[in-house]
Amino acid sequence: MKIGIFGCGGTIGRLLVREVVATEGCELSGGTSRPGGPHIGIDVGEPAGLEPVGLAISDDPRAVMAASDVIIDFSLAPATAQHMLLAAETGIPVVLGTTGFDADDYAAIDRAAADAAIVEAPNTSANLNFLLMLIERIAGVLGDEYDAEVLSMSERRLPFAPSGTAMEVAKTVAAGRGANIDDVLEKVRDGVIGPRPPGTIGIAVVRGGRVSGGQRVIFAGDDEIVEVAYRSTDPAIYAKGAVTAAQWVVGKPPAKYSMRDVFGLA
Amino acid sequence: MKIGVVGCGGRMGRMIVSTIATTEGCEIAGGTEPPLSPLLGQDVGAQAGLAPAGLVVGDDAQALFRAADVVVDFTAPDATALHARLAAEMSVPLVAGTTGLTADEQKAVEDAARSVAIVQAANMSVGINLLLGLTEETAAKFGDDYDIEILEMHHRHKVDAPSGTALALGRAAAKGRGVELDAVAQRVRDGHTGPRRAGDIGFATMRGGDVAGEHTVVFATEASRIEIVHRAISRAVFAGGALRAALWLDGKPPGLYSMRDVLGLG
Ligand SMILES: NC(=O)c1ccc[n+]([C@@H]2O[C@H](COP(=O)([O-])OP(=O)(O)OC[C@H]3O[C@@H](n4cnc5c(N)ncnc54)[C@H](OP(=O)(O)O)[C@@H]3O)[C@@H](O)[C@H]2O)c1
Numbered sequence: 001m002k003i004g005i006f007g008c009g010g011t012i013g014r015l016l017v018r019e020v021v022a023t024e025g026c027e028l029s030g031g032t033s034r035p036g037g038p039h040i041g042i043d044v045g046e047p048a049g050l051e052p053v054g055l056a057i058s059d060d061p062r063a064v065m066a067a068s069d070v071i072i073d074f075s076l077a078p079a080t081a082q083h084m085l086l087a088a089e090t091g092i093p094v095v096l097g098t099t100g101f102d103a104d105d106y107a108a109i110d111r112a113a114a115d116a117a118i119v120e121a122p123n124t125s126a127n128l129n130f131l132l133m134l135i136e137r138i139a140g141v142l143g144d145e146y147d148a149e150v151l152s153m154s155e156r157r158l159p160f161a162p163s164g165t166a167m168e169v170a171k172t173v174a175a176g177r178g179a180n181i182d183d184v185l186e187k188v189r190d191g192v193i194g195p196r197p198p199g200t201i202g203i204a205v206v207r208g209g210r211v212s213g214g215q216r217v218i219f220a221g222d223d224e225i226v227e228v229a230y231r232s233t234d235p236a237i238y239a240k241g242a243v244t245a246a247q248w249v250v251g252k253p254p255a256k257y258s259m260r261d262v263f264g265l266a
Numbered sequence: 267m268k269i270g271v272v273g274c275g276g277r278m279g280r281m282i283v284s285t286i287a288t289t290e291g292c293e294i295a296g297g298t299e300p301p302l303s304p305l306l307g308q309d310v311g312a313q314a315g316l317a318p319a320g321l322v323v324g325d326d327a328q329a330l331f332r333a334a335d336v337v338v339d340f341t342a343p344d345a346t347a348l349h350a351r352l353a354a355e356m357s358v359p360l361v362a363g364t365t366g367l368t369a370d371e372q373k374a375v376e377d378a379a380r381s382v383a384i385v386q387a388a389n390m391s392v393g394i395n396l397l398l399g400l401t402e403e404t405a406a407k408f409g410d411d412y413d414i415e416i417l418e419m420h421h422r423h424k425v426d427a428p429s430g431t432a433l434a435l436g437r438a439a440a441k442g443r444g445v446e447l448d449a450v451a452q453r454v455r456d457g458h459t460g461p462r463r464a465g466d467i468g469f470a471t472m473r474g475g476d477v478a479g480e481h482t483v484v485f486a487t488e489a490s491r492i493e494i495v496h497r498a499i500s501r502a503v504f505a506g507g508a509l510r511a512a513l514w515l516d517g518k519p520p521g522l523y524s525m526r527d528v529l530g531l532g
Contacts, residue, residue, distance in 0.1 A: 127490045130407065134400055134494070141396055141529050223503040224393040227495035234489030 002029035003246050004068035006061055006083060007075030009039035009047040012097065015239035016072055017048035023243055030064035032075070033057050065092050070246045073098055074238075080105045084112035093117040093252065095245040097124055097238065099164025113256035117249050121259045122164030124241030128215070131230045132172045133265040135217055138226060139176025144199040146219040146226070148173045153206040153213030161205045162187065169215050170201050211235060268295035269512055270334030270358075272327055272349055275305040275313055278340035278363065278504060283314035285505040292509055294319050295334035300345070301325045331356045336512045340364055340504075347371040350378035359383040359515040361508050363390050379522035383515050387525040390507035393496045394431060394481075395524075398438045399531035400494055401483050405442030408485055410465045414439050417482040419472035427471040428453060435483055436467050 003020050007013045008031025020026045033039035036059070045053040058064055061079075065071060065086055070093045073083055077100040087094045088111060096109065099122045112118055123129070139148065150173070152166035162170070167181075174181040179199070186202040196202075206213070214231035245262045260266065269286055273279040274297025286292045297310040303325070311319030324330065331337055331352050338361045339349050346364040351374060353360040362375060365388045375386060389395070405414060416439070418432040428436075433447070440447040445465070452468040462468070479498040484491060507525060514528045 125490060127487075127492055130404075131492055134404070137400070137531075138396060141531070142392065219393075221393070221499075221503075221506075223498070223500045223506060224391060225495075225497040225499065226393040226396060227493070227497070229493040229495065230490065231493075232490040237489050 001025055001247060001250060002027050002067065002069045003243070004029045004064040004071045005031040005044075006064070006071060006073040006079070007033065007098070008044055008057060009033040009037070010074060012074040012235060012238055012242075014048040015236050016074060016242060017044060017053075018050065019236070019239040019243045020072075021045075021050060021053065026243065026247070028053055028055065029068040030055050031057050032059060032061050032064050034075075034079075035059035062086055062090075065090050068092060070095065070250050072242050072246050074242070077101055077105060081108040084108040084118070087116040087118065088112040088114070091116050091254070093119075093246075093249045095119045095121055095124075095242050095249060097121050097242050100160045101164075110256065113254060115254050117252040117254055117257065119245045119249050119257045119259065119262060121242065121245055121262075122168050124238045124245060124259055125230075125232060126237070126241050126244070126263055128165065128230050128232070129241075129259045129263050129265055131215070131228060132168065132260060134228055135169060135172045136176040138217075138219060138228065139173045142219050142221065142226065144177055144179075146221040147196060147198075147200075147202075149202040149204065149218045149220065151204050151206065151216040151218065153208065153215075155209055155211060155213060156207055158207065161207075162203045163205075165215060166203055166205065169217060170203055173201050173217060267291055267513060267516060268293050268333065268335045269509070270295040270330040270337040271297040271310075272330065272337060272339045273297075273299065273341035273345065274310055274323060275299045275303060276340060278501070280314040281502055281505040282338050282340065282508060283310060283319075284316055285502060285509055287311070287316055289506075289509050291513060294321065296321045296330050297323050298325055298327050298330050299323050327352055328356070331358045334358055336361065336515050338363070338508050338512055340508070343367045343371045347374035350375040350384065353384065354378035354381045357382055359512075359518065360385075361390075361511045361515065362386040363388075363504065363508055376522055379520060381520050383518040383520055383523065385511040385515060385523045385525065385528060387507075387511070389431060389434070389504070390511065390525060391496075391498065391503040392507045392510060392525070392529065393498075393503065395507070395526055395529055396531070397481065397483065397494055397496045398434060399526050399529070401435050402438040402442040404483075404485055404492070404494070405439040407442075408487070410443075412485045412487045413462060413466070413468070415468040415470065415484040415486065417470045417472070417484065419474065419477050419480045421476045421478070422473055424473060427473075428469045429471075429479065429481070431479065431481055432469060432471075435481060436469065439467050439483065
């Protein structure tokens with residue numbers, strides 16, 4: 001299976017290059033980086049610290065797509081709309097690991113999913129996705145008499161908040177309760193905020209350190225509290241999960257899929 | 267739904283009476299105490315610290331079963347065996363929370379459950395039962411690659427360790443893995459312990475202050491970790507769970523059910 005990587009010079013991109021090269025049945029078919037950026041033209045293996053693989057990092061995602069059975073995209077949000085247009089045009093499936101989307105980006109993803117299989121994957125860790133399944137079940141059993149709060153920590157570099165993973169966690173709580181996240185999300189608290197409105201889902205954001213952090217969901221009832229938490233210390237697990245998703249999505253009909261679909265965690 | 271409370275003057279009995287008053291869909295049908303109890307003749311609500319309910323505490327359990335749609339029992343083992351028989355005779359479902367039943371008393375409950383629906387649980391807390399179910403499921407899903415550790419903290423007066431709930435969580439994890447807890451439990455670590463044995467289930471105990479009871483189950487593997495946590499705040503959790511069971515019993519066929527059945531955790 002030929003896998004192309006968008007954003008192959010980035011933190012996760014490099015790990016992806018190593019993972020694809022190390023995975024049996026997978027072959028690297030190319031990589032892109034930001035047009036005009038420092039990686040264009042060098043060997044795809046170089047940022048990853050590998051021997052040259054004989055492919056130059058390209059600034060032309062269309063060409064890489066044409067050479068690939070599937071794309072793994074861990075670039076940055078401003079590139080997503082273009083990448084989604086190309087997916088729709090070519091029908092090549094994409095595992096979309098990039099996060100930080102605005103409404104236009106989400107619309108572009110939904111449009112592409114009519115013509116190509118897209119795995120929307122704001123967190124590709126198998127364990128985090130297992131946790132999402134637990135969270136949905138817990139939210140369903142406890143209902144909104146238990147106030148739900150998400151506490152989310154990410155590495156210091158992440159430039160937007162809440163992180164894609166934190167939003168995915170909050171959405172999952174809402175889904176478990178049969179609610180829509182847009183109606184119940186409380187993203188910031190500052191100053192005189194009054195008592196907590198019932199049924200809302202709060203997100204508190206913490207930042208620090210170099211590696212990816214963790215997520216905690218607190219379900220606080222009057223007489224008991226249930227919590228689930230996830231921590232990760234090595235971003236290589238994201239690359240592993242993304243390659244699993246790439247292998248899974250090849251041959252799937254056009255639609256938007258989630259990592260829970262990939263891992264069979266309904 | 268009209269709920270009868272046998273042993274309505276006990277610590278849990280009074281808690282049940284007051285929780286009925288605040289639970290939608292529940293109405294008190296009456297309460298009993300044993301003959302000679304000083305509470306006989308008092309108002310069921312008033313003796314629980316509520317407004318008078320207009321019902322007096324009696325000692326005729328049969329009459330209470332007749333007036334109730336379901337009966338909640340947090341009494342003594344011999345009384346529970348008797349109440350189970352009454353439940354069967356009168357076709358009134360029972361929620362049995364009493365612990366410490368002898369084999370004969372347990373058999374009386376099981377016999378009764380052949381002709382009436384009974385929910386029996388040593389711990390009626392919704393959160394703890396969620397934890398038990400999710401721990402078993404998670405242990406079954408993850409192999410020995412994941413180290414399981416159970417951490418508990420209780421108030422300084424607790425005399426046994428690990429707590430009964432910690433051991434129950436350990437049994438749930440062992441069951442998920444298809445092993446006996448005794449064969450894999452690591453209840454203490456001190457001195458030169460050597461490396462952790464694959465497949466062990468470890469326990470750690472903390473004591474202090476007035477902590478009502480906290481349990482954490484950790485699933486740790488390379489580079490990531492999942493935790494499931496329960497914090498008890500007050501004994502009212504048991505009453506809340508018992509009423510959830512009582513409401514769930516409405517219309518259920520005969521059988522002996524657990525809180526996991528009530529919560530739909532399979
Ligand atoms: N799904 C998950 O599990 C998961 C996990 C971690 C991170 N993420 C997300 O994945 C994305 C990448 O994360 P990261 O930590 O690897 O960030 P990063 O180190 O900043 O890498 C992003 C890479 O994308 C490149 N890039 C920018 N614009 C591009 C374009 N138009 N075409 C192709 N490449 C482009 C950048 O090139 P330059 O360096 O030249 O600008 C950079 O090398 C972020 O959105 C992050 O939030 C997701």
